[in-house]
Every structure is written in structure tokens, then in C-alpha cells.
Amino acid sequence: MQNSDANKQEQQVLELLRDYPAPAADADFYERALVRATHEGSKRQRNRWMLTGFGAAVAATVAAWMIGGLLLNEPQLPEAGAAIPGVTIALAEPRTVNLVFASATTLDSATLTVTLPDGIELDGFPGQREITWETSLSEGRNLLPLTLVAVTPTGGELLAHLEHEERDRTFRLRVEVG
Numbered sequence: 058m059q060n061s062d063a064n065k066q067e068q069q070v071l072e073l074l075r076d077y078p079a080p081a082a083d084a085d086f087y088e089r090a091l092v093r094a095t096h097e098g099s100k101r102q103r104n105r106w107m108l109t110g111f112g113a114a115v116a117a118t119v120a121a122w123m124i125g126g127l128l129l130n131e132p133q134l135p136e137a138g139a140a141i142p143g144v145t146i147a148l149a150e151p152r153t154v155n156l157v158f159a160s161a162t163t164l165d166s167a168t169l170t171v172t173l174p175d176g177i178e179l180d181g182f183p184g185q186r187e188i189t190w191e192t193s194l195s196e197g198r199n200l201l202p203l204t205l206v207a208v209t210p211t212g213g214e215l216l217a218h219l220e221h222e223e224r225d226r227t228f229r230l231r232v233e234v235g
Contacts, residue, residue: 141214143231148207151180154230156201156217164194167221171203174213177232180204194221207234 146152170189173179181204182188201217215230 141229145233145235151204153204158199160194164221170218172216176209176211178206210234
């Protein structure tokens with residue numbers, strides 16, 4: 058019974074609505090509707106592309122940060138007493154090795170001495186086994202790229218000695234020629 062009463066009421070409402078006059082659209086109504094629809098659609102599309110671009114930029118930044126972190130950490134020279142990392146270089150082929158020095162504070166006028174094993178040279182310094190220079194380290198990680206060249210198949214241990222005021226530290230890297 059309730060269904061039939063609901064159906065009767067629904068029928069009555071529909072009949073009343075058919076008789077109710079709908080206002081006529083003015084001449085510009087359809088044009089305004091189309092402009093609004095296309096403008097808001099293009100705005101939504103533009104926002105979607107901006108969010109996509111922003112997301113891609115964030116993803117690229119994270120990837121670059123991760124790759125950069127991996128490159129900067131290899132090989133990082135440990136303090137004396139820790140396991141000695143190593144690299145293998147080919148005879149007579151230059152190979153860049155990145156040394157990373159981490160500093161808790163900025164160090165101005167630090168002295169860095171690199172001592173090379175027999176048969177290994179620093180590109181641009183032929184025949185020199187020890188190279189010393191003054192440098193400054195910034196707070197955080199400091200990258201020192203060294204291009205090594207093996208002139209004999211011996212290899213050995215590279216030492217990087219860092220001195221600042223009354224502090225000093227020596228780092229070691231095993232260089233093998235293969």
C-alpha cells in the first residue's frame with residue numbers, strides 16, 4: 058500500500074512540474090555556459106599538468122640526491138684502524154677517485170697532503186709521490202676528486218693527511234693495479 062501511495066504522489070508531482078513554466082534561456086546563455094565549461098576545464102587541465110610537473114621535479118630531485126649520495130660516499134676514506142677501502146685501476150689509464158672529507162665545522166687554511174704509493178701518479182704531477190696544498194673545508198661533506206694513473210703494476214696504499222691548527226687525521230685507500 059505504501060508503494061502505491063508513493064507512486065501516486067510521484068505522479069502528481071511530475072504532472073505539476075509539466076504544467077510549471079520553465080524560464081526561457083536568454084540569447085547569451087549557451088555561449089556563457091560553453092565559455093565557462095571550457096575555461097574551467099582548461100584551468101583544471103592546467104592544474105593537473107602543473108601538479109604532474111611538480112611531482113616529476115620532486116622525483117628527479119630525490120633521484121639526484123640519492124645518486125649524488127652514492128657517488129659522494131664511494132670511496133670515503135675511514136680513520137686509521139678501520140677497514141681500508143680499495144680501488145682497482147688499469148695500467149696507464151687515468152681513473153678519477155673521489156675522496157670525501159666530512160667536517161663538523163668550516164676549516165679555513167687546512168693543509169692536505171696526499172702521499173702516493175710507488176707506481177701511482179696524480180695526473181698532472183708526474184713523478185711526484187707527495188703533493189701538499191692549503192685548502193679550506195666547508196661544514197659537511199667535501200669532495201676531492203683525484204685522477205690517478207698507474208705507471209707500474211705495483212699499486213699500494215694512498216695516504217691523505219689533513220691538518221688544521223692542532224688537529225690532524227690520516228686517511229688510507231688501497232690502490233690495486235689490474
